[in-house]
Amino acid sequence: MPIRPADQIIHKAAWLYxxxxxxxxxxxxxLDISRASVAMYLRKARDNGIVTISTSSQLFTDDVLARELEDAIGLKAVWIVPENRQAVDPTSEMPVVAAAVFLELVKKGDRVGVAWGRTVYxxxxxxxxxxxxxxxxxQLCGNLGAPYSYRPDQCITEIARRLxxxxxxxxxxxVLSSERLADELRAEPVILEQLASISDCQLxxxxxxxxxxxxxxxxCGALTAAEMHALGEAGAAGVIAGQLIDANxxxxxxxxxxxxxxxxxxxxxxxxxxMMVVQEENKFEPLVAAIKGGLVSHLVVTTSMAQKLLARWATEAKIS
Structure with missing residues (x-):
């Protein structure tokens, strides 16, 4: 079993020390904690065998991979969902792990920005x-007209209800039908205030x-397949909060x-x-783009995705 999300800080403290x-x-x-807490975590690391990670590769492989990925990419924290355990479907485990991580990160009094999609829902x-x-x-972006359960307003409403x-x-x-309409709507006081306050979020x-x-x-009808294909040809690499980003x-x-x-x-x-959560293999390049753009600090991914990320950064480090 990998280290539980709640115990990850023990592993991080041991890794750094x-x-x-x-x-x-x-x-x-x-880690933004007290020195007394560090001493306590190091003691727990010794008691739990975490400090012997070099000789306990089978037990801590994914956790060592997470720390290596943090070091290579410069992320604050990485959590990995294993794919090689019998009777465990990473598709069903990913949202459970991500929900546990999210609840660790959110604090009372926080303002939390949430986007949309099947993963978030x-x-x-x-x-x-x-x-x-x-x-x-x-809500980080406007609503979709399509009747999907994972549209933005549904995701926000459900998370707020759970908390x-x-x-x-x-x-x-x-998305509006014209740039003029979008400019006018963004200038409306209520929308203007909501969008401006997003930078005040803690998570x-x-x-x-x-x-x-x-x-x-x-x-959802925001773009046609032909339009999306053309934008990909023009350099689009992924979608963040409903907006297209390039490879950087x-x-x-x-x-x-x-x-x-x-x-x-x-x-x-x-x-x-x-906090970004990614599982699907076809999201690898979009994830790389999001990381390069400084849009990720805390990441939840599968083992194979973490390995691919580590390999990509190692390759690019050699090139540079």
Missing amino acids: YTHGMRQDEVAKH HIADVMPYADLQDVAVV NAEGINIHAPL ALYSVGGIEDDSHLVK GHLMDCTYNRRCISADLSSIRAIPKR
């Missing part, structure tokens, strides 16, 4: 109930979308994006904890 050679005060500063669907009445769950928190929906479409929860001809944006994680300069009602990417980057 024993592998990176940090002093206890340096570990405390890096599955996380909401398995999220345990918690009493976080002073938490606000904020006993306030849900704040953006009462606007994701964001989202996934990254692909640009296939049958992607969510095509299925920058907002695409295109008519579609200018017609979107969604959080500015700089507002999302300003959120301290940007």
Whole structure:
């Protein structure tokens, strides 16, 4: 079994102290905890055998991989869902792990930005109930007209219900028929205030979308398959909060994006904890783009996806 999400900080403290050679005060500063907590975690690491990770490869393989990926890419934290355990379906385990991680990261009084998609809705669907009445769950982008359970307003409403928190929906479409209409709607005081307040969030929860001809944006009618294909040819690499990004994680300069009602990417980057959950193999390149664009700080992925990411960064390091 991998280390439970709640115990990950013990592994991180041990990793920084024993592998990176940090002093206890340096570990405390890096993890934003007290030095006394570091000493306690190191003691627990010794008691639990975590400090013998070099000789316990079978037990801690995925957790060592998570730490290596954090080091290579510069992420704050990585959680890995194994794919090689019998009788465990990573498809069903991924949202359970992600929900547990999310509940660890959200604190009372937080403002939480949430995007949309099947992954996010599955996380909401398995999220345990918690009493976080002073938490606000904020929609990161406008709504979709399609009758999917994973549209933005549904994701926000369900997560807010599970947390006993306030849900704040953006009462606007994701995409308008013209750039002029989008500009005018973004200038409306209520929408303007909602979008401006996104950078005040302490936590964001989202996934990254692909640009296939049958992607969510095509299925919901925001783009046609031909339009999506053309945008891919023009450099689009993925979808963040309903907006198209290029291979470096920058907002695409295109008519579609200018017609979107969604959080500015700089507002999302300003959120301290940007939690992304990705499982599907076809989302590898979109995930790489999101990481390069500074849109990820906390990541939940499968073992194979983590290995591919580590290999990609190793290759690019050699090239550079």
